[in-house]
Amino acid sequence: MERYLTRIEPADEAAMRAATERQLALTKPAGSLGVLEELSIRVAGMTGVCPPAVPSAAVVSVFAADHGVHAQGVSPWPQEVTAGMLANFTAGGAAVNAFAANNRVDVRVVDVGVAADVSGLDIVHAKVRPGTRDMSQGPALTGDEVMAAIQVGFDLADQLVRDGYGCLLTGDMGIANTTASAALIATFTGTTADDVTGRGTGIDDRTLAHKTEVVRSALMLHDVPATDPVGVLAAYGGLEHAALAGYILGAAANRVPVMLDGVIAGAAALVAQAIHPAAIDYCVAGHRSAEAGHAVALKALALQPLVDLDLRLGEGTGAVLAYPILSCAVRALAEMATFESAGIDDQ
Amino acid sequence: MERYLTRIEPADEAAMRAATERQLALTKPAGSLGVLEELSIRVAGMTGVCPPAVPSAAVVSVFAADHGVHAQGVSPWPQEVTAGMLANFTAGGAAVNAFAANNRVDVRVVDVGVAADVSGLDIVHAKVRPGTRDMSQGPALTGDEVMAAIQVGFDLADQLVRDGYGCLLTGDMGIANTTASAALIATFTGTTADDVTGRGTGIDDRTLAHKTEVVRSALMLHDVPATDPVGVLAAYGGLEHAALAGYILGAAANRVPVMLDGVIAGAAALVAQAIHPAAIDYCVAGHRSAEAGHAVALKALALQPLVDLDLRLGEGTGAVLAYPILSCAVRALAEMATFESAGIDDQ
Numbered sequence: 001m002e003r004y005l006t007r008i009e010p011a012d013e014a015a016m017r018a019a020t021e022r023q024l025a026l027t028k029p030a031g032s033l034g035v036l037e038e039l040s041i042r043v044a045g046m047t048g049v050c051p052p053a054v055p056s057a058a059v060v061s062v063f064a065a066d067h068g069v070h071a072q073g074v075s076p077w078p079q080e081v082t083a084g085m086l087a088n089f090t091a092g093g094a095a096v097n098a099f100a101a102n103n104r105v106d107v108r109v110v111d112v113g114v115a116a117d118v119s120g121l122d123i124v125h126a127k128v129r130p131g132t133r134d135m136s137q138g139p140a141l142t143g144d145e146v147m148a149a150i151q152v153g154f155d156l157a158d159q160l161v162r163d164g165y166g167c168l169l170t171g172d173m174g175i176a177n178t179t180a181s182a183a184l185i186a187t188f189t190g191t192t193a194d195d196v197t198g199r200g201t202g203i204d205d206r207t208l209a210h211k212t213e214v215v216r217s218a219l220m221l222h223d224v225p226a227t228d229p230v231g232v233l234a235a236y237g238g239l240e241h242a243a244l245a246g247y248i249l250g251a252a253a254n255r256v257p258v259m260l261d262g263v264i265a266g267a268a269a270l271v272a273q274a275i276h277p278a279a280i281d282y283c284v285a286g287h288r289s290a291e292a293g294h295a296v297a298l299k300a301l302a303l304q305p306l307v308d309l310d311l312r313l314g315e316g317t318g319a320v321l322a323y324p325i326l327s328c329a330v331r332a333l334a335e336m337a338t339f340e341s342a343g344i345d346d347q
Numbered sequence: 348m349e350r351y352l353t354r355i356e357p358a359d360e361a362a363m364r365a366a367t368e369r370q371l372a373l374t375k376p377a378g379s380l381g382v383l384e385e386l387s388i389r390v391a392g393m394t395g396v397c398p399p400a401v402p403s404a405a406v407v408s409v410f411a412a413d414h415g416v417h418a419q420g421v422s423p424w425p426q427e428v429t430a431g432m433l434a435n436f437t438a439g440g441a442a443v444n445a446f447a448a449n450n451r452v453d454v455r456v457v458d459v460g461v462a463a464d465v466s467g468l469d470i471v472h473a474k475v476r477p478g479t480r481d482m483s484q485g486p487a488l489t490g491d492e493v494m495a496a497i498q499v500g501f502d503l504a505d506q507l508v509r510d511g512y513g514c515l516l517t518g519d520m521g522i523a524n525t526t527a528s529a530a531l532i533a534t535f536t537g538t539t540a541d542d543v544t545g546r547g548t549g550i551d552d553r554t555l556a557h558k559t560e561v562v563r564s565a566l567m568l569h570d571v572p573a574t575d576p577v578g579v580l581a582a583y584g585g586l587e588h589a590a591l592a593g594y595i596l597g598a599a600a601n602r603v604p605v606m607l608d609g610v611i612a613g614a615a616a617l618v619a620q621a622i623h624p625a626a627i628d629y630c631v632a633g634h635r636s637a638e639a640g641h642a643v644a645l646k647a648l649a650l651q652p653l654v655d656l657d658l659r660l661g662e663g664t665g666a667v668l669a670y671p672i673l674s675c676a677v678r679a680l681a682e683m684a685t686f687e688s689a690g691i692d693d694q
Contacts, residue, residue: 027435028442029548033664034637034657054449084691088374093684095375099675101682102401201376290381307672309653310381317380324671325654328446335448337440344431 001147001275004154007253011045011281015052019044022051025338035304036329039284043330046257046282051334055166055257058323059106060096060316061156061247062089062171065113065239066131068140069218070176074211076203077175079131083116085173085315090121096171096315105169105320108160112152113239114174126152132237135183135218140237146230149242150249157250157258168251168258169286169323170265171316172240176200178291181267182215183236185293188226188270189300193219196293198263201312229274244268249275252282259326261319262289262311266297273301284326287311287318348494348622351501354600358392358628362399366391369398372685382651383676386631390677393604393629398681402513402604405670406453407663408503408594409436409443409518412460412586413478415487416565417523421558423550424522426478430463432520432662437468443518443662452516452667455507459499460586461521473499479584482530482565487584493577496589497596504597504605515598516633516670518663519587519611523547525638528614529562530583532640535573535617536647540566543640545610548659576621591615596622599629606673608666609636609658613644620648631673634658634665 019041024030031037044050064086070079088094089109092101100107109123115131128148132140141149157168178200185196193216199208222235233242245268251258252272260269260283272279285298288305290312298305306322339345366388371377378384391397411433417426435441436456439448447454456470462478475495479487488496504515525547532543540563546555569582580589592615598605599619607616607630619626632645635652637659645652653669686692 026442027432027440028660032548032658032660033442034659036656036658036668078692081691084689085374088684088689088691091684091689093374093682093689095373095380095679095683098679098682102675102678103671201379306656307654309383309672311379311383312381313375313379321383321672321675324450325656325668328449328668331449332442332445335440335445336442337435337438342431342435342438342440344428344435345425 004249004253005276008249008276008278010278012048015048015050016041016045018050019333022333026336027339027342027344033332036332039326039329040333043257047255052330053166054327054331054334057165058167058169059108059160059165060100060169060171060320061108061110062096062173062316063110063112063240063243064173066115066174067176067180067238068132068134069136069179069214071134072136072214074179074214075176075200079115079175082114082173082175083118086114086118086121086123090123094315095313095317096320099317099320103320103323105323110156112149112243128239132239135236136214139234141234143230143234146233146242149239150246153243153246154250157247157254161254161256166256167326168247168256169316169319170244170247170258170261172244172264172314174238174240177238177240177264179211179215180236180238180241181263182293183218184232184241184267184270185297186219187232188274189296191296196296198292226274229271233271241268241271245271248272248283249279252279257284257326258282259284259286259319259323261286261316262314263291263294264314266294269301270297286322289318351596351600352623355596355623355625357625359395362395362397363388363392365397366680369680373683374686374689374691380679383679386673386676387680390604394602399677400513401674401678401681404512405514405516406455406507406512407443407447407516407518407667408455408457409520409663410457410459410587410590411520413462413521414523414527414585415479415481416483416526416561418481419483419561421526421561422523422547426462426522429461429520429522430465433461433465433468433470437470441662442660442664443667446664446667450667450670452670457503459496459590475586479586482583483561486581488581490577490581493580493589496586497593500590500593501597504594504601508601508603514604514606514673516606516663516666517591517594517608517612519591519661521585521587524585524587524611526558526562527583527585527588528610529640530565531579531588531614531617532644533566534579535621536643538643543643545639573621576618580618588615588618592618595619595630596626599626604631604673605629606631606633606666606670608633608663609661610638610641611661613641616648617644633669636665
């Protein structure tokens with residue numbers, strides 16, 4: 001991993017200063033594009049260029065995996081739904097497909113650890129193992145498995161940038177993956193199971209209380225310090241969280257923005273931050289999900305979400321929904337006239 | 348006007364019920380697309396069809412006009428900037444051009460009352476008069492002028508729907524138009540000048556205090572009841588507000604969604620609501636602007652903004668920025684697989 005991490009540098013401050021100055025010259029009152037001005041300045045810092053190029057293409061990578069802790073009854077959905085949804089993604093029938101078609105974002109589906117055999121699907125096959133082990137009984141993964149899953153995400157980011165994508169979006173699919181997310185977020189933010197365990201895609205009060213207890217017990221069982229991110233991933237999983245952390249690190253190594261989806265991506269970004277803090281310079285929070293732990297993660301990452309519309313689906317839907325805001329922000333910085341070029345008196 | 352108003356009907360409740368039911372069958376946990384589910388149901392009600400068609404094309408109409416009250420020093424910008432920005436729109440150099448190009452929204456610029464001669468520009472020429480009269484000294488417009496400007500907006504909406512646009516977005520340009528907006532919003536919401544007068548595109552504390560006093564005095568001078576919307580527009584203007592009210596009524600008459608931009612559109616929507624309350628069934632609030640009066644207007648309209656990113660530019664930027672959220676919402680309802688069609692067990 002060290003070999004990869006040396007490629008990651010913080011955002012380029014000179015490009016950010018140039019973008020800040022350029023914003024003042026554009027034909028609009030200073031500051032009137034609000035958060036989009038800050039976002040465009042951040043993207044200049046990521047790419048190291050001012051103005052940054054408008055991404056010619058964007059892609060959402062949906063990392064899919066299953067979770068041994070599903071056996072504890074933390075989700076009302078059968079584990080087979082993970083594989084079923086992968087088939088739905090390839091058929092174009094899921095929400096992320098509809099959003100991606102609408103916003104001209106390509107979709108890559110990656111099996112990094114689905115329990116079922118999905119070898120017949122036209123997706124990226126990079127299964128590290130068929131689901132994690134049950135975190136409530138012991139470590140979910142070995143250290144080698146964690147490293148292999150991180151590598152899957154990092155290598156995919158490298159490949160996608162080579163393929164010409166200028167913005168990478170995160171997606172995820174995995175029944176019970178909000179349980180692993182809660183354990184990760186609690187560990188990296190120093191909060192409790194109560195603070196970060198939510199209803200996922202929809203559970204009742206009784207199941208929520210049980211899920212919270214499962215997370216609390218797992219945190220006590222493993223008690224891995226936040227300073228050991230690979231150990232934390234080994235304790236709780238999931239394989240998609242590890243791959244997403246690698247993907248975020250890979251985007252940073254390639255100096256391209258990575259648009260985060262919801263709570264799974266937030267948990268993975270905390271892992272990436274623990275591995276290399278500068279990786280967060282390349283992260284944009286697409287939205288705030290309705291899941292409790294997500295707000296906790298965003299606060300720890302110091303990221304402001306672009307969209308806040310009570311989505312709690314995952315798949316990358318929130319990232320894809322927010323992507324046009326990023327491209328609008330960059331396009332305004334890159335393409336707007338200046339007061340001078342437009343011949344308008346700017347007071 | 349009566350002839351037009353009879354074409355406006357409330358949202359279709361049967362289509363909304365069908366959309367509510369369809370949302371439950373789609374391959375996602377019930378409610379997991381949050382506000383986008385409600386939005387898709389509203390659009391079904393507007394169009395009267397379930398699922399509604401994804402708009403094949405969208406257009407932002409930027410209604411431009413000047414304001415006599417500018418003479419009172421309510422804005423730091425010279426009035427000539429209105430015409431200067433129209434030239435910038437036609438050259439493609441403004442923020443709304445960048446956003447519109449990014450989000451595949453066409454741009455129409457309409458002179459409904461610019462003070463300067465802009466006859467040389469390739470825009471829609473529908474000048475009712477060269478700017479309003481100064482509301483602080485007397486009525487800004489005659490009743491006939493108000494009706495003519497409303498007609499401009501209504502007729503343009505009719506034409507755009509005939510041209511194939513499935514979603515109309517509002518835009519505006521007019522130095523000092525937040526002053527007229529404040530007077531309109533105060534009148535229709537029963538609030539005070541202090542509640543609704545803001546910094547527009549950027550004024551200092553002293554100018555804000557003066558602008559607020561100008562609005563307060565004008566409200567006392569005219570004191571037109573909210574039950575007389577044409578009289579209210581005649582008192583304060585502006586010509587773009589009148590045209591926007593007509594445009595909103597026209598969208599409603601044609602059963603297409605109209606995406607509102609910021610505070611100018613919010614004021615115009617209050618006018619439209621006073622003329623025909625069902626018009627608001629067809630309105631979607633694109634964003635919440637940083638201008639104080641906008642939140643007051645949205646509350647009175649009972650509309651929730653889709654985006655809240657501190658924009659305070661106008662031009663239609665907030666509406667264009669939010670448009671992909673509407674089209675994503677509609678596309679998900681129209682194109683997603685159902686649990687049954689995808690062969691997934693939905694518990």
